[in-house]
Amino acid sequence: xxxxxxxxxxxxxxxxxxxxxxxxxxxxxxxxxxxxxxxxxxxxxxxxxxxxxxxxxxxxxxxxxxxxxxxxxxxxxxxxxxxxxxxxxxxxxxxxxxxxxxxxxxxxxxxxxxxxxxxxxxxxxxxxxxxxxxxxxxxxxxxxxxxxxxxxxxxxxxxxxxxxxxxxxxxxxxxxxxxxxxxxxxxxxxxxxxxxxxxxxxx
Numbered sequence: 001x002x003x004x005x006x007x008x009x010x011x012x013x014x015x016x017x018x019x020x021x022x023x024x025x026x027x028x029x030x031x032x033x034x035x036x037x038x039x040x041x042x043x044x045x046x047x048x049x050x051x052x053x054x055x056x057x058x059x060x061x062x063x064x065x066x067x068x069x070x071x072x073x074x075x076x077x078x079x080x081x082x083x084x085x086x087x088x089x090x091x092x093x094x095x096x097x098x099x100x101x102x103x104x105x106x107x108x109x110x111x112x113x114x115x116x117x118x119x120x121x122x123x124x125x126x127x128x129x130x131x132x133x134x135x136x137x138x139x140x141x142x143x144x145x146x147x148x149x150x151x152x153x154x155x156x157x158x159x160x161x162x163x164x165x166x167x168x169x170x171x172x173x174x175x176x177x178x179x180x181x182x183x184x185x186x187x188x189x190x191x192x193x194x195x196x197x198x199x200x201x202x203x
Contacts, residue, residue: 001093002041004101004143004150006173008089010042012081013059021064021074022050023081027089031058039106041090043174044148044185045072046106072108073147076183086174088148101150102143103190110134112146112186114178115160122167126178127160130186135159137188145187149173 014024025042031053034040038049040060047062064074074081081087093099116127128146130138138144138161142153151163170176178184 002046002090002104002106002148003093003099004090004104004145004148006088006090006149009174010087010089012083012085012087014061015081015083020066021069022061023064024059024061025087025089026059029058029060029089029091031055031060034060039092041088041092041104041106041148043073043087044104044106044145044187045074045108068108071110072185073111073183076111079179079182086177088173090148102145104145104148104150104187105190106148107187108185109137109188110186111183114180114182114184117178117180120164124165124170124175125154125162126165127162128184128186129160132159134186134188135161137193143189145185147174147184149175 008028010025010027012023013026016022034049034052036049039046040049045068047064049060050063051061053059069075073079110131112128112130114126115129118125135158138153138156140153140156144151144153149169154162154164165175
């Protein structure tokens with residue numbers, strides 16, 4: 001479980017494919033503090049640590065199934081995971097940690113596309129297009145996780161919605177590198193999913 005508050009920016013340093021994909025991610029987390037089997041959200045994808053660096057080498061490795069690859073931006077044509085790709089990282093929530101964003105599971109629901117970007121003072125307003133089957137779960141002033149970042153929805157129109165990125169968010173995440181047409185990992189608010197389920201006709 002996560003909060004959508006990014007705590008580090010990692011860099012993909014190695015990728016191998018032996019059935020599943022294995023990625024090595026360099027980070028600022030001390031390797032000695034990363035347990036094997038720990039969960040780390042990488043651009044919003046909850047992945048399990050299967051190896052880690054020793055001594056001064058701060059990196060960890062994760063195995064990624066074909067199912068996860070197919071449902072996320074890992075294989076995106078323009079901004080997928082390649083050597084040097086920067087990723088938003090968040091370690092799993094611990095009891096007693098501050099819940100600064102919203103409850104995020106790290107289970108990506110689909111992929112959204114950046115349709116427009118507009119600079120407004122120090123902030124940037126982004127408009128996203130989402131698959132029709134996920135649009136119904138997104139509401140104005142609700143929460144979404146985009147590439148592992150907890151963000152508040154400004155407005156919704158059919159299958160598009162907008163968010164505003166303040167300068168702090170851009171400087172502490174990979175959002176300062178975002179471009180129109182980029183694909184991003186989308187996780188809808190869990191509460192929205194259950195509300196929709198309970199209000200479905202015939203439930």
